[in-house]
Amino acid sequence: MKLYQVPGACSTASRIVLEEAAIPIDLANVDLRSKILEDGTSYLDVNPKGQVPALVLDDGQILTEAAVIMQYVADQAPASGLLPPPGNFARYRVLEWTNYIATELHKTFSPLNRPNTPAEYRDQTRAMFLPRVFGVLDARLADSSYLAGETFTIADAYAFVVLGWAEKVELDLSAWPRIVAYLQRISERPSVQKVLQGVSGH
């Protein structure tokens, strides 16, 4: 399989999940501004959405959307514990958190990564929108080591990568000490150490 990615972007969560699942992967870097690949061809021919990640399966099909790619990968390695199997209610707890990270954390954070976001919206994001989400995550982490319980899952890989962007935009997380401890805990995982080699911002 092949993953189209940008080091440090949300596609990094897919890489962590692939590593945890012990699935070998070819990588292709995307220039998100120009949408041009390193071989000079257009990324839009791979993924017309122009966003990473995109996963090329061995049969040539292309799967997009980070949360879905991570589900697919985790389902290829059921023993990894990254996502419980269908029929087990614990699966829906993991997906509940994965969806929260995608829709509330990731997409609330994204404007801070864009140079053209108006200053006023940027300030509101930092002062109001993100703290609300951080509060939910911090409170959840009072009850368990990881978002869906005591096991590291795809939701945690995703949360780890997006929360890591706080450092890049100089957003202090110390008001949410359980999040700080959670990020430290996850950063020590061998899979994460391996993937983050050469990626700044963590």
Ligand SMILES: N[C@@H](CCC(=O)N[C@@H](CS)C(=O)NCC(=O)O)C(=O)O
């Ligand atoms: N809906 C997509 C969004 C992915 C996304 O926001 N990717 C960002 C990088 S973290 C990106 O490619 N941004 C460039 C752009 O939107 O043009 C998903 O969930 O995978």
